[in-house]
Amino acid sequence: MSAKVTKVAVMTSGGDSPGMNAAVRAVVRASIYNNIECMGILRGYQGLIENDLIPLDSRSVRNTISRGGTFLQSARSKEFRTPEGRAKAYENFKANGLDALVVIGGDGSFTGAMVFNEEYGIPVIGIPGTIDNDIYGTQFTLGYDTALNTVVEAIDKIRDTASSHNRLFFVEVMGRDAGFIALNAGIGAGAEEILIPEEDMGIERMVESLNRSKINGKTSSIVVVAEGERSGKSVFELADYVEENMPEYDVRVSVLGHMQRGGSPSCFDRVLAGRLGVKAVDLLVEGKSNLMVGINNNKITATELEKAVKLHHDINTNLLRVADILST
Template sequence: MKDSAVKKIAVLTSGGDAPGMNAALRAVVRTANYYDIHCYGVREGYNGLIHNDFLKMGPRSVKNIINQGGTILRSARSKEFMTKEGRQTAYENCKQLGIEAIVCIGGDGTFTGAKIFNEEFGIKVIGVPGTIDNDIFGTDNTIGYDTALNTAMDAIDKIRDTATSHNRVFFIEVMGRDAGFIALNSGLATGALDILIPEKKDSADDLFANFLKAEKTGKSSSIVVVAEGEKLNNVYELAEKAKEKFPDYDIRVAILGHIQRGGSPSCADRVLASRLGYGAVTGLMEGQNCVMAGMRSNELVFTPIEEAIKKHNEINQDLLLISEILAI
């Protein structure tokens, strides 16, 4: 690795927190230290850039955090940074410290802010995808997705125990905003009768047909996994419609909510975060700018931030078919 032209960098976490953000932060700080690059942490995302909330970080600043969920730098969605004045103040603060590049750990909102900041003021930026939704183009998985998936699976397994004990139908809402990755994979992993996601055209009639099929095959309890961004209806309305159609069913609703965001990151997320944090720093050293570090087919790749924002990971159609075949 050649000597880096970049001598001072900052790192921030922004948007919704995701398990593994701390592991990524640790990797950025320690990789920078290894290559004699000064590293500053920014508290509360882009707000910290505006309010001059920088913290000089070294190897000991990030001890014992690889296993922690959330983010020790804290995160925020900054309305102030959305204004030209806010970004101007952020730039002045970076300039004062001599910061030449920023590693931005977050999702598409974080990357949009980074791209605009780079275009306006020329400070180099590199993105690290940290979001449980797994909806960022340019990486097979985002940091936090695997942990959220396992959290959802564990919760659904527990709900299944009560569903089978009482012959109940549970409608379970999982997170993922406008992406159905958590719903599809956790639904497949837990044997859900049906999985409702924004990426496919769902209908109440298809759902009810599945209930009838399940009845014929002797199923006495069922799990339906619903992505929070499902366009058909929200989870309560779906349960209400099902109750009208099947008045004899004991129907319940469970919303898993923010438990999916928290918790100690899985091994996969810790390794992914470590590789991407390292990749972000070495990418900057090699002259990369306005790109996102990602892993595709187990190789480190850099995708222009514009592409990462505009395009989206696509749902695996095979998984949809498999989930339908195995559900009955």
């Protein structure tokens, strides 16, 4: 039988995403509800190595549900990837009287949690926090909905300029390895073409699509490009190609960049953070470990961390068809 959990630590790791603060708040308050002490680790695994921890209570997390980013801060730790670094982290973990760890982050953060568990037997639970929505075992990750809304709002404003000047805008969004943001935001914003890493559509097809738009009477167009799209070396190369081969277009490029990670989390992300945070603590109380909490068909579920790290969340191919139909 697993030992009773009396003191939990929570951290945010990897890239920040809206909803992380709300998830920390949920973990803290669910811990208090279960008579468990809670501590926050600053700057992820690096903070644990440097013993940079703070006690958390209800007052510590008040007014954080609406804040973007993460008040616990985040960092990528090369030192934690070494046995020596993890040994330091474990020493501090035990010195603070901790029994379990909740990690809010992506697959890299979960990999670190699994290794920590394998080496030292520390109970760990993961909460998926990334705007990319590319984690297996959950339909939605924290921050994804907020990022989508941010991107759609930005594209709506860009379209105002595009239509006023008969311009073609290439809008680059985040998604080095996954096109979830580009595909869904592109459909939501009415883009004429969407380029994602999962579908190597080629420059020729994009040009054909733009020509069809011209024939159909469109005088301005929006092309949404995930940063990992493989048709060209960069969004600027794509823009140069169109300028050279379709001189009738006045081409502009807008890279949305890190603004997609910021901002107050949407209601959906706040509610999701609350549900996932409570479930994470529930699992620890039940003596469970090496799991990631997620949401599937509006039910909170638990997936093995190993599966969450090794398997892939596939793009919805039906949405590709929807995008094609709606862009005509």
